[in-house]
Amino acid sequence: MKYTKRKVLNLYAGLGGNRQKWENCEVTAVEMDPKIAAVYARLHPEDTLIIGDAHQYLLDHHEEFDFVWSSPPCQTHSRMAKATRHKLNRYSDMSLYQEIIFLDHFFKGQYVVENVKPFYKPLVEPTQKVGRHVFWSNFEFKADEIKQPKNFINQATVSGKKLLQDWLGIHYDENIYYGNNHCPAQILRNCVHPDLGLQIFNQAF
Ligand SMILES: C[S@@+](CC[C@H](N)C(=O)[O-])C[C@H]1O[C@@H](n2cnc3c(N)ncnc32)[C@H](O)[C@@H]1O
Known part of the structure; x- marks a missing residue:
C-alpha cells in the first residue's frame, strides 16, 4: 500500500517550536515576519514557507490539508499583556475566535x-489547558506540561536568550526583536515547547 505523508498547515509558525519534532509529514508554514521566517527556513528547509498572512491563508487553502495547527499572537489576550498595558488602548484580536469557529x-x-x-x-x-497554554481542538489529547526554566518571563538578556534556546533546542545567532519588544528572548518565549507540540501532534491521527 502506498503511504502518503500527512499534509500539515502550521499557521503563525514563529520559530517552529510546536513543529520542531514533527516527522513523516509535509509542512506548509505561514509566518508574517521575514526575520523570524528566515530562521524558520534555516531550521526547516524541507518545509514550504509562506511569508504572509496566516489568517487569510487558512481561509483560502484549508482544503489542501489534513491537519492545521494555529498559534495566533497572544499579546492582546494574555494576562501579562494586560498587566503591562498601562497607556496603550487596543482591542483583543478576535481573529483567534474567528479561526476556532471556522475550523x-x-x-x-x-x-x-x-x-x-x-x-x-x-x-x-x-477543550484543553496545559501549563500556560490553552487549546481548542476537534480531537482529544492528553499532554504533560513541560517544566519551564526559572524566571521564564524575566529572561530578558542575551544570556536569557541562550537559556531559552537550550531549553527549546532551537538555536540561531542573530538578535530578532518581536514588534516593539526590546527583549531578544521574546520570540523564544512565544514558542510552544517542541515536546508539547509532538505529544499533541502524535495524538491527532
Ligand atoms: C505565538 S507566535 C507562534 C509560535 C509558534 N507556534 C512556535 O511554537 O514557535 C506567533 C507568530 O505569528 C506571527 N504573526 C503575527 N501575525 C501574523 C499573521 N497575520 N500572519 C502570519 N504570522 C503572523 C508572529 O510574527 C509570531 O512569530
Missing part, C-alpha cells in the same frame, strides 16, 4: 488552535 465548522481534518491563558473568560471554552 470547527468548515475544516474536514484535525485542528489545534493554541494560545496562552487569557485575562478574560474565553469566549469559546478551550
